[in-house]
Amino acid sequence: xxxxxxxxxxxxxxxxxxxxxxxxxxxxSERTGLPKPTVHRLAADLIRLGWLERTxxxxxxxxxxxxxxxxxxxxxxxxxxxxPFLQDLFxxxxxxVHLGVRxxxxxxxxxxxxxxxxxxxxxxxxxxxPLSCTAVGKAxxxxxxxxxxxxxxxxxxxxxxxxxxxxxxxxxxxxEKIQVSGLAYEEQEAALGVSCIAAxxxxxxxxxxxxxxxxxxxxxxxxxxxxAVRTAALGLSRAVRGSS
Amino acid sequence: xxxxxxxxxxxxxxxxxxxxxxxxxxxxSERTGLPKPTVHRLAADLIRLGWLERTxxxxxxxxxxxxxxxxxxxxxxxxxxxxPFLQDLFxxxxxxVHLGVRxxxxxxxxxxxxxxxxxxxxxxxxxxxPLSCTAVGKAxxxxxxxxxxxxxxxxxxxxxxxxxxxxxxxxxxxxEKIQVSGLAYEEQEAALGVSCIAAxxxxxxxxxxxxxxxxxxxxxxxxxxxxAVRTAALGLSRAVRGSS
DNA sequence: TCATGTTGTTCCGTTCCACGGAACAAACAT
DNA sequence: ATGTTTGTTCCGTGGAACGGAACAACATGA
Numbered sequence: 001x002x003x004x005x006x007x008x009x010x011x012x013x014x015x016x017x018x019x020x021x022x023x024x025x026x027x028x029s030e031r032t033g034l035p036k037p038t039v040h041r042l043a044a045d046l047i048r049l050g051w052l053e054r055t056x057x058x059x060x061x062x063x064x065x066x067x068x069x070x071x072x073x074x075x076x077x078x079x080x081x082x083x084p085f086l087q088d089l090f091x092x093x094x095x096x097v098h099l100g101v102r103x104x105x106x107x108x109x110x111x112x113x114x115x116x117x118x119x120x121x122x123x124x125x126x127x128x129x130p131l132s133c134t135a136v137g138k139a140x141x142x143x144x145x146x147x148x149x150x151x152x153x154x155x156x157x158x159x160x161x162x163x164x165x166x167x168x169x170x171x172x173x174x175x176e177k178i179q180v181s182g183l184a185y186e187e188q189e190a191a192l193g194v195s196c197i198a199a200x201x202x203x204x205x206x207x208x209x210x211x212x213x214x215x216x217x218x219x220x221x222x223x224x225x226x227x228a229v230r231t232a233a234l235g236l237s238r239a240v241r242g243s244s
Numbered sequence: 245x246x247x248x249x250x251x252x253x254x255x256x257x258x259x260x261x262x263x264x265x266x267x268x269x270x271x272x273s274e275r276t277g278l279p280k281p282t283v284h285r286l287a288a289d290l291i292r293l294g295w296l297e298r299t300x301x302x303x304x305x306x307x308x309x310x311x312x313x314x315x316x317x318x319x320x321x322x323x324x325x326x327x328p329f330l331q332d333l334f335x336x337x338x339x340x341v342h343l344g345v346r347x348x349x350x351x352x353x354x355x356x357x358x359x360x361x362x363x364x365x366x367x368x369x370x371x372x373x374p375l376s377c378t379a380v381g382k383a384x385x386x387x388x389x390x391x392x393x394x395x396x397x398x399x400x401x402x403x404x405x406x407x408x409x410x411x412x413x414x415x416x417x418x419x420e421k422i423q424v425s426g427l428a429y430e431e432q433e434a435a436l437g438v439s440c441i442a443a444x445x446x447x448x449x450x451x452x453x454x455x456x457x458x459x460x461x462x463x464x465x466x467x468x469x470x471x472a473v474r475t476a477a478l479g480l481s482r483a484v485r486g487s488s
Numbered sequence: 489t490c491a492t493g494t495t496g497t498t499c500c501g502t503t504c505c506a507c508g509g510a511a512c513a514a515a516c517a518t
Numbered sequence: 519a520t521g522t523t524t525g526t527t528c529c530g531t532g533g534a535a536c537g538g539a540a541c542a543a544c545a546t547g548a
Contacts, residue, residue: 004505005249005535006286010293013312020315026495035537040497042250049254053318057496061316063347068257069313070370071264072305074297084360091335103307113357116328126314248534249506270524279508284526286506301525490548497542506534513526518519 008034009042013051013061018127022058069126078209079110081239082201086113089213089232093225096214098123098198100136102144102207105152107137110209121214122160122191130158132165135186135198139210142178143200149175163188183226184210188217195220199233203240211236252278253286257295257305262371266302313370322453323354325483326445330357333457333476337469340458342367342442344380346388346451349396351381354453365458366404366435374402376409379430379442383454386422387444393419407432427470428454432461439464443477447484455480 003011011032015023028043029036043059046052050064070076082099090097096114100107106128112121122129131137131152141149149172157166165171178184186196198212211233213225247255255276259267272287273280287303290296294308314320326343334341340358344351350372356365366373375381375396385393393416401410409415422428430440442456455477457469 002504004289006253006289006293009250009253010295016315017311018315020317020320022317024495025497036496037498037537038535041535041537045248045250049250051254060318061312063316063318063352065309066313066316066319067261067352067370067372068305069310069316070368071260071262072307072310072313073264073266074304074307075310076264076369083357087334087357087359090331108307108311113327113331115331124314125320126311128311246534268524269526280525281508281527282506285508491546493544493546495542495544497540499540500538501536503536504534505532507530507532509529511526511528513524515522515524517522 005042008032008038009046009051012039012042012046013065016061018124020061022055022060024057024059028059075110077243078240081243082111082209082211082236085232085236085239086111086211088235089211089228090114092228092232093213093215095225096121098136098212098214099209100134100140100212101209102131102137102140103128105131107131107134107140107210109136119194119214119216120191121194123214129190130160132157132171133160133186133190134212135184135196135214136210136212138174138178138186139184139198139200139212140207142175142184143202143207160190161188161192163192165189183222183229184212185222187220193217197222197225197229199229201233201240202237208240209236249286252276252282253290253295256283256286256290257309260305262368264305266299266304268301268303272303319354321487322484325487326355326453326455326480329476329480329483330355330455332479333455333472334358336472336476337457337459339469340365342380342456342458343453344378344384344456345453346375346381346384347372349375351375351378351384351454353380363438363458363460364435365438367458373434374404376401376415377404377430377434378456379428379440379458380454380456382418382422382430383428383442383444383456384451386419386428387446387451404434405432405436407436409433427466427473428456429466431464437461441466441469441473443473445477445484446481452484453480 015031029039047054050062053060053062086097090113096119099111100109108128109123109125112125131141153168159166184198194214195217196212196214198210200207201209259275273283291298294306297304297306330341334357340363343355344353352372353367353369356369375385397412403410428442438458439461440456440458442454444451445453
């Protein structure tokens with residue numbers, strides 16, 4: 001089980017998850033556990049391929065990866081059909097809007113649109129967060145079958161803020177409420193000062209995604225946001241059915 | 245100069261540019277020029293790494309690439325600061341909006357937002373088109389120095405539609421007009437039935453991007469779009485200066 | 489200016505695994 | 519039933535990846 005050259009290249013690239021930030025050769029060597037000459041040689045290859053870039057001593061992910069990543073069908077197609085509905089939702093609420101799908105026990109964000117005000121959030125396009133800590137995640141979890149919930153609860157629940165739900169019983173109750181109302185709420189469970197409301201997107205009986213609105217805690221008013229989120233999720237559900 | 249395993253992996257992945265569409269093993273073998281057993285073995289490795297996915301006989305790009313691609317700093321940072329301005333521009337025009345940068349003699353699109361109406365366009369996020377055939381491209385070209393224009397004109401100009409500019413003299417004239425007005429126009433030069441207007445984004449004396457509005461030919465009215473595009477481009481220029 | 493640690497780079501003998509032709513199996517077409 | 523294409527396995531061989539060691543290019547401090 002000695003790692004091949006390809007594996008090592010993957011290990012190097014994986015270093016850049018989740019920060020993406022620039023690393024120097026020594027840091028890469030340390031973080032990957034690979035000998036320095038090996039990283040040096042492989043990094044040169046990766047640069048030649050456009051998968052890495054280098055300015056002085058700084059290594060970064062290369063533009064070619066952006067190009068390839070944008071073509072991944074499972075991501076691109078859903079994002080494309082969802083975009084108009086996300087626009088609608090954004091215009092209706094003028095708040096930060098998310099589209100996410102489930103990947104294992106995490107939610108992966110496919111899109112995130114917002115206006116000028118920044119709103120510090122841990123969510124990034126292509127990034128992932130624990131299902132139990134986000135509105136999108138809970139919306140996905142509540143409609144993905146009991147087995148998934150059981151498996152999730154078989155391990156301790158992660159915590160991103162002091163408000164994250166870590167009590168299994170409480171999460172179960174929350175999910176039941178979501179199943180009844182069709183809406184998931186989240187209050188400062190992923191980031192302090194930010195609340196969130198989400199709704200699931202269905203296609204052919206399965207839950208394929210969820211979309212949400214994130215709002216600064218002080219001006220969070222579920223009653224106003226709920227209809228907009230519901231409308232967008234339903235519209236997207238119809239559109240997804242039509243395109244797949 | 246025999247290709248390493250990494251090179252071959254890159255060759256395989258590059259097959260999926262620009263269509264991204266699913267390929268079968270034989271097609272991959274043919275398109276890459278690699279022997280079938282080699283593709284078979286490498287594809288298995290790539291699947292293990294999440295860079296490819298396979299359903300039955302269909303190979304596709306894998307989700308991991310989306311994750312990595314979303315982290316590429318040069319792309320992500322600009323897209324992030326540009327998004328609010330693209331939103332403004334979209335709301336002002338309610339038409340398809342683009343953000344693009346130059347890469348060699350092509351324009352690469354970083355973002356593309358639109359409403360419900362489809363509008364068949366050759367532009368895709370992460371995809372590239374010839375500089376001379378798009379409004380975004382011409383806006384970039386007009387403000388990237390004379391040497392670049394000379395080099396572009398040293399080879400025959402590509403043509404995407406019968407309206408694409410292929411006459412060097414005509415392109416030069418067009419670029420001069422763009423330099424004066426600060427706005428680039430394009431009428432069915434990239435796709436039939438679609439017109440476009442673009443403006444460059446400056447940061448520290450160099451042109452870092454351009455943004456555009458694409459409109460069905462029949463309702464294209466430059467006078468109405470021009471101020472919105474200009475405003476967005478100027479706003480983004482200011483924001484980019486501030487963040488870099 | 490020299491001493492000292494750190495980081496980046498080159499060298500090269502050894503090892504080991506990637507390679508792909510050939511043979512086989514499976515799926516389709518006729 | 520028969521040919522044809524596609525997917526998969528096998529395996530002996532060659533060559534390329536490997537990484538310790540030595541070197542070079544900096545940076546830091548006295």
